[in-house]
Amino acid sequence: MRPRREITYQDEVLADGTVHRAYADGRREWREHGADGVVRWRDDGGGSGTDEPLGRHLVKRVHADGRTLYGREAGYGRTLWSNEVLTVNRSSFAGRTGVVLAALGGGVLAGALVAPPVALTEGQEEALREEARAQAGGGGSADTGGTAPPEEYDDWGGDVGFDDGDFG
Template structure:
């Protein structure tokens, strides 16, 4: 997929427990963790919605208007969205690792295969199966988990509402996984930014 676009973002934990996500295209998104395994968000363009982990490496971004899109976590803070947008979390890595991840973010765009693209649509039954897998993974339950082994589910957002990857995911569906949702509800950890 040589024509993929990439968009970086940085997350900042705010005193009230929300995360302020700043995209390199100038957009901002405010994210808060819900008790329902979802991230609730609103952005500087007036949009809002939720990001939900599905299975091992998928995330469903649902907009307030009822539309939805899917992203796939590629690891190292990268998420690819159905419209060919790759979001890259630049806030998680520093130093030498940050340079390597930055290079992967750009070079990795050309390495994205059709198998790594997220589905354009899933049935309710398919989504529920993936939710069950995600619950098993976070509760330590068995099962094959499906998906890839890089774990996580980016939660980036796009922002133009065009029907093609709504905007530029660097918003709600960022690039980190949902981490251990069994951890305390008193704040975010490094895995919650995605």
């Protein structure tokens, strides 16, 4: 899948531990990392919802109105979404590298961007959640609250993991 549109963003950690995300197209978003590993967000357009890690490189974004998108983290702060939008985090070194790589367009990156699913069944999503819990070493079930997601999903605490992006 080739992205239809690319949007860069920059994150700023606020004093209360939440994140203010500023997109290059002018949108603003405020994000809070929950104890359950899910990020709750709201934006300046009145939208809100959650971002949940599914497996190692997938994220599920559910809007408060019920719309669902899936994203696949592609490294270097890049996430390709099921609506064909590529978001690139320019907040960190890896994110700035992602901006440079994304600028290469059809060259080296064309093969690196793997399309996320357009839809998943509840069973498929639960299998991916179990995979994430197993990778975190917890192996807990959803009934017991499970465990926090793998640390590659947490870029608020410093230099960790795969994406340097907080779920897209």
